[in-house]
Amino acid sequence: MAEIAVEASEVPAQLPGVRVAVLGAGKMGGILLQAFLKQNLFAADQIHATVVHEERALALSAQWGVDVSTNNLEAVRQADLILVGVKPFQVPELIKEIAPALTPAKTIVSFAASVKTRAIEEAAGMDIGVIRAMPNTPSKLGAGIAALCKGRFVSEKQMELAVRMFETVGRTVIVDEKHMDAVTGLSGSGPAYIYIIVEALAEAGVKVGLPRDIATQLAAQTAFGASKMVLDTGYHPALLKDEVTTPAGCTIDGILELEEGGLRVTLIKAVMRATERARQLAAG
Numbered sequence: 001m002a003e004i005a006v007e008a009s010e011v012p013a014q015l016p017g018v019r020v021a022v023l024g025a026g027k028m029g030g031i032l033l034q035a036f037l038k039q040n041l042f043a044a045d046q047i048h049a050t051v052v053h054e055e056r057a058l059a060l061s062a063q064w065g066v067d068v069s070t071n072n073l074e075a076v077r078q079a080d081l082i083l084v085g086v087k088p089f090q091v092p093e094l095i096k097e098i099a100p101a102l103t104p105a106k107t108i109v110s111f112a113a114s115v116k117t118r119a120i121e122e123a124a125g126m127d128i129g130v131i132r133a134m135p136n137t138p139s140k141l142g143a144g145i146a147a148l149c150k151g152r153f154v155s156e157k158q159m160e161l162a163v164r165m166f167e168t169v170g171r172t173v174i175v176d177e178k179h180m181d182a183v184t185g186l187s188g189s190g191p192a193y194i195y196i197i198v199e200a201l202a203e204a205g206v207k208v209g210l211p212r213d214i215a216t217q218l219a220a221q222t223a224f225g226a227s228k229m230v231l232d233t234g235y236h237p238a239l240l241k242d243e244v245t246t247p248a249g250c251t252i253d254g255i256l257e258l259e260e261g262g263l264r265v266t267l268i269k270a271v272m273r274a275t276e277r278a279r280q281l282a283a284g
Helices: 027-038 054-064 072-077 088-101 117-124 137-141 156-169 177-188 190-207 212-233 237-244 250-261 263-283
Strands: 020-023 047-050 067-069 081-084 107-110 129-134 144-150 170-174
Touching: 020 027, 020 072, 027 047, 027 054, 027 137, 027 156, 047 054, 047 072, 054 067, 067 072, 072 088, 081 088, 088 117, 107 117, 107 156, 117 129, 129 156, 129 177, 137 144, 137 156, 144 156, 144 177, 156 170, 177 190, 177 263, 190 212, 190 263, 212 237, 250 263
Parallel strands: 020 047, 020 081, 047 067, 081 107, 107 129, 144 170
Antiparallel strands: 129 144
């Protein structure tokens, strides 16, 4: 997937007093970092990022115009806000590695799936603010959604900062931590479900005679527009569905096929299975 182009801005950063470390500037870490620059939330000299390989660090530093290295400890020493974007199984070792540079005044925001805030607090060995986040991949285009939950030592100011950060890549919701595995199963994994639906609709368009490129565009824009209707109007999806479904029309025949095929139940089961897998990962 192509990287987002980042251009330097001469406008002062919105949060000039906050220094940020992005530990694990891979897929989601890189998406967030680029969004911070594009939205001018932080200036380039406020951001320090890390990756595993030196060669990759040099390439990303040149591309993004920020300091990118392989030294997690040094990045954290220079930061007030630490974003943890490594794989879940790597989190305990990473927190142990950076612990000498942590203080209770710093904030950790983790988007490692299934890793609980208490586990990070205990690994840090201090009363430090830990916020857990679950963003999704449409964040790359500013169309994502992130669920946030706070650990035991998070202040309102720290939570407001986290919300502001994730609003640069889409919408945010705040939930209790007990709901985070469900968030993973729904919105974290959800884009994959929607891609399958769009693909299937496009294949159906080809089946009834449409050129593939037109069928794909029709299917994708229809999914986008329907989602936007739900978000912008605030109406229940069932009400919006009824507006499309005229008596004895085409749509009701299509809906009948969907119901007979079990689409509704299948999607519910998909979210349930993904949620259960997230719980298994959380339990180790």
